[in-house]
Amino acid sequence: MNTPKPTNLLPYNSYSLCAIAEQAYIPTNTSELEDALASTSSGASKVIVIGGGTNIILSKPYYDKRTCFIITTSMDRYIHWNGCICTASSSVPLQALIQESLDKKLKGLEKLAGIPGTVGGAIFMNAGAYGIDIHQHVLDVKTYDPTNKKYNIFSKEQLKSNYRSSIFQVNKEIIIEISFKLTPSNTPECEAETAREILSRRNRTLPHIFPNAGSVFKRPASGLRVGEIMEALGMKRFRIGGAMISDLHGGFIVNISQANGCDIINLAELMKKAAREKLNTHLELEQIII
Ligand SMILES: Cc1cc2nc3c(=O)[nH]c(=O)nc-3n(C[C@H](O)[C@H](O)[C@H](O)COP(=O)(O)OP(=O)(O)OC[C@H]3O[C@@H](n4cnc5c(N)ncnc54)[C@H](O)[C@@H]3O)c2cc1C
Known part of the structure; x- marks a missing residue:
């Protein structure tokens, strides 16, 4: 073992x-x-x-x-296809799944192009972009419940899907395998082009030199973007220890020099406080503090 x-x-x-x-x-x-x-x-x-x-x-x-x-990243990686239905292990990189779906001329996942991490992590977070959340294309999710030592199946309806939120954030079961139902495309070159455009936009607009973990906060209910809020508050490039609010995207914190977790959390708290006090806007953390 x-x-x-x-x-x-x-x-x-x-x-x-x-x-x-x-x-x-x-x-x-x-x-x-x-x-x-x-x-x-x-x-x-x-x-x-x-x-x-x-x-x-x-x-x-x-x-x-x-x-x-x-x-989980060393767990078996597999994607089994049966027409437009596929079953992927949770350790599969999300981008590998998207690429295979495009190769098979299936649509549904292309707008998630560029989101890093595993399929399991994406299901836990209900990751999404450009109006698409990954749960929209799920058939079911197989989990392991460490408390009762048994495997469970959650149907799409049981996922308690919400913006960046899922039942797995509450029940703490371990996501093992996910089945998706995608849609055959008559215009596969369009979906491939969408994915390419999104990737190129991400490369231009998101920080990639310094380590980061994407958007620190969920998008506020007001519809304002966190990046724009930080820009308006003049907080871009604000720094605590080795952590800095990115100048490229004010919704990201980047590790510019041996930051520790406290630097990042303290900076996130400061962003929250500024948004609340100066713009009466509530920011809710998206990233998971461990
Ligand atoms: C540059 C950049 C851009 C990003 N853009 C986006 C975006 O556009 N949209 C978006 O939604 N997110 C985005 N993210 C955030 C992140 O990539 C996603 O949330 C991703 O889906 C997380 O997957 P992960 O495997 O890295 O999860 P991790 O970070 O490893 O884990 C996230 C949470 O999921 C849990 N978890 C992970 N795997 C399992 C499992 N198998 N079973 C149970 N729990 C599990 C962990 O315990 C943790 O609580 C971005 C991140 C970066 C760095």
Whole structure:
């Protein structure tokens, strides 16, 4: 069985935050995952799953044995196709799934082009862009419930889909496999072009030199964009420790020089406070603090 070792989580989070975890498992299949969870259930009080690590803030430099990390990126990767239905393991990079769907002339996922991370992470977050949320194309999701040691199937209707929110943020089950239903396209070159355009727009408008984890906040109910709010408040390039509000996109915090989780969280708090006090706008964190 895969044994837990003290692990530096730096390569497993897109902010490139340095954090030592006393207990981290990197299972390669579901049986190793089950073993890992069984061996931690007595000691660890908290199990944290990391997929691509592109939407998390590691708040501490050190996690003792009470927190058990499960890193899913080495789990079996597969996408099985049956016409316009596919089943992907949660460790598959979302971009690989999108590319295969385009190659098969299926539409539905093309507007998610450029969102980093795994399919499992995208389902947990209900990731989306350009008016599309990934749950719209889900048939069902297979999970592992570590408490009752059993596998469950959630239909699309059971996902409690909301903007960047899903039932898995509440029930803490581990996402194993996802089935999608896509739509055959008569104009596959259009979807491929849409994906290319979105990728090129992302490359132009989002920070990619410094490590980051995408939008810090959900889009406010007012419809204002966080980037525009920060621009209006003159907060771009504002810095705490090694963390800075990106000058390219004011909704992103970037790690410009060995930031730690507290730098990022404190900066996010400052952004929230400024938006509330100066524009009466409530900002809700999208990124997951661990
Ligand atoms: C440059 C950049 C651009 C981005 N653009 C977008 C965008 O346009 N739209 C958008 O929605 N997001 C965007 N994001 C955020 C992020 O990429 C998505 O939320 C992504 O879907 C997260 O996937 P992940 O595998 O990295 O999840 P992680 O960051 O690893 O985890 C996120 C959460 O999901 C949980 N989780 C992950 N895998 C599993 C699993 N198998 N079972 C149970 N829980 C799990 C984790 O515990 C954590 O709470 C962007 C990020 C970056 C860095």
